[in-house]
Amino acid sequence: MGKEPKSQVKKAQKNVKTCTFSTVEGMADILPKDQDWWKLVWQLGYATSELHDFNFIETPLIEEAGMFEETAGVAKEFVEKHLFLLKTGEKEKIALSFCPKISVLRSYLEHRLAYFASPLKVFYILPVLKKIRMKEGNLRESHEWGFQIIGEGDPIYDGEIILAVSDFLKGLKLKQPMLKINSGGCRVCRPAFRQKIKTYYRNERERLCKTCERNLETNVFALLHCEETKCKELMAEAPIILDYLCQNCNNHFKSVLELVEDNDIAYEPDSHLLPVNDYGMRTTFECYVPELPFPIASGCRFDYLAEAFGARVTPSVNGTLNIERVIEAMKLQGLAPHPKMKPKVFFVVLGDQAKKGALRLMNKLRSSGVAVVEVVGKKTLKAQLKSAERMNISLALLLGQKEVFEGTVIVRDMTSGAQETILAEKIVEEVKKRMNK
Ligand SMILES: [Zn+2]
Ligand SMILES: [Zn+2]
Known part of the structure; x- marks a missing residue:
């Protein structure tokens, strides 16, 4: 498409009055110039969801703050710090959408969706809002395309989630996507490993950064996500959970890896990928492209989360694409958005x-x-x-x-x-x- 002649652009700029307000830091407008990218993700997302038999669900932007705080467990400090709380003048304590998979599980339990389908397979497109410290490239609002299966613990469903995410990325023509995968164990085997890794880090306490030192006793797995160089060095030598998995977790992980291999998905095990929340268990994964240092998609199983709602353990597995990052990756790889153009x-x-x-x-x-x-x-x-x-x-x-x-x-x-x-x-x-x- 041709460019506007310079004289016209100048004229247009002259006619626009200066705008008094601007977007809040960390928030971004999605502008018409980017519509082809978003349209492509949307079209492909719906097509992939339909092919893989996921049904649409949408939860509200506002939820009870307690729902995110109480489900956080050991990550409570992180959640409280990053939650956008809303002041309404009423006694209610509410917050902006923070973690859609929790909202989706809330909806499942609240509306007894188990009666509707077992397992329930849903997809959603929801904003995630986090009060994060601003660094370059960080957004306080991002959009998630999520797939979630609730009600079945069989590893085949972990596989289905990974396949849906992988097919989505493939459909976008992203080059060299790499799946990193690990098992986070369960309540039977994880405590022994947690103890082991705590002992390891206690012995190295003086080499840890301040944040890690603070997290050591309360949330030791968070240390494995630290970006500080000295902490990363320590991480390389840390014990790995695979040596501590119970028989059930071991079998589960093996089956998931077989499904991944059977479907020709490029992967590498990442022994330091562990759930930072108490409710995470077994499968945890992330997807990367060579051009970006952070994952463009991720997912995990979190059967224990339902207990925080007063329900019994309910198998749940989820995989999400971070749409902003996916579009960034496509741009970096020189891909062009090709939505179907009608004449x-x-x-x-x-x-x-x-x-x-x-x-x-x-x-x-x-x-x-x-x-x-x-x-x-x-x-x-x-x-x-x-x-x-x-x-x-x-x-x-x-x-x-x-x-x-x-x-x-x-x-x-x-x-x-x-x-x-x-x-x-x-x-x-x-x-x-x-x-x-
Ligand atoms: Zn286990
Ligand atoms: Zn650290």
Whole structure:
């Protein structure tokens, strides 16, 4: 598509008054210039969800703050610090959407969705809002495309989640996606490992960063996520959970890896990938591309989470794509968004009296599935045709006072400039005939 001539851009800038308000730090507008990227993710996401038999669910932007705080367990400090709390003046304590998979489980239990399907397979597109410290590239609001299966603990469902995420990334044509995967164990085997790793870090206490020293006694697995160089060095030597898994966890992990291999998904085990929350168990995974240092997708099993809702252990597994990161990865890999473009026609309207009739004809075309573009305003014929050229539209329709009076429309081939007059009542068939040429 052609660029706006410089003089026009300048003129437009001059006409815009300075805006008093701007986006809050860490928040971003999704602008029309990026619509092709988002449209592509949306279209592919819906197609993938349907292919893999996931049903749509949406939970509200606002939830009880306690739901996120009480489910956090050992990660309570982290959650309290990063939760966006809302002041309403009432006694209620509410927060913005922080972790959609928790909201989805809440919905499952609240509406007894187990009666609807077992297991329940759902997908969602939800914003995640975190009050994080601002660093370059960090956003306080990001969007998650999530897949969640609730009600079955069989490893095949961990596999189904990984496959849905992997197919989604493949569909976007992302190059060299790498799955990193581990098992976080369960309540039977994890305590022994936790003790072991605590002992290891206690012996190295003086080499830890301040945050890690604070987390050591309360949430030791968080140390494995620390970005500080000296902590990373220690991490390389730390004990690994695979040596401590119980028989059930071992079998579960093996089955998941077999499913991953059977489906030709490139993966590497990552022994330091562990759930930082108490409710996480067994499968934990992340997906990377070579161009980005952080994961573009991730997921885990979290059967214990339901207990925080007063329910019994309920098998749940989830996988999510971080849409902003996925789009960033695609841009870095030089991929282009190719949403299906429908051919369009450009409607040129001349004079006030033609406007009413033009709207009726445009609507007739749109109702029959023809996309119509117009820049009616008060522009001249020349300016309107220029716009059509800039948009690379090959067919234009012209309607002036004379045509309205005669019940006709002029069709203009934008490539050759050839024009002919058609009857307004035959507009749909005449346009379709020309578009299919
Ligand atoms: Zn276990
Ligand atoms: Zn550290």
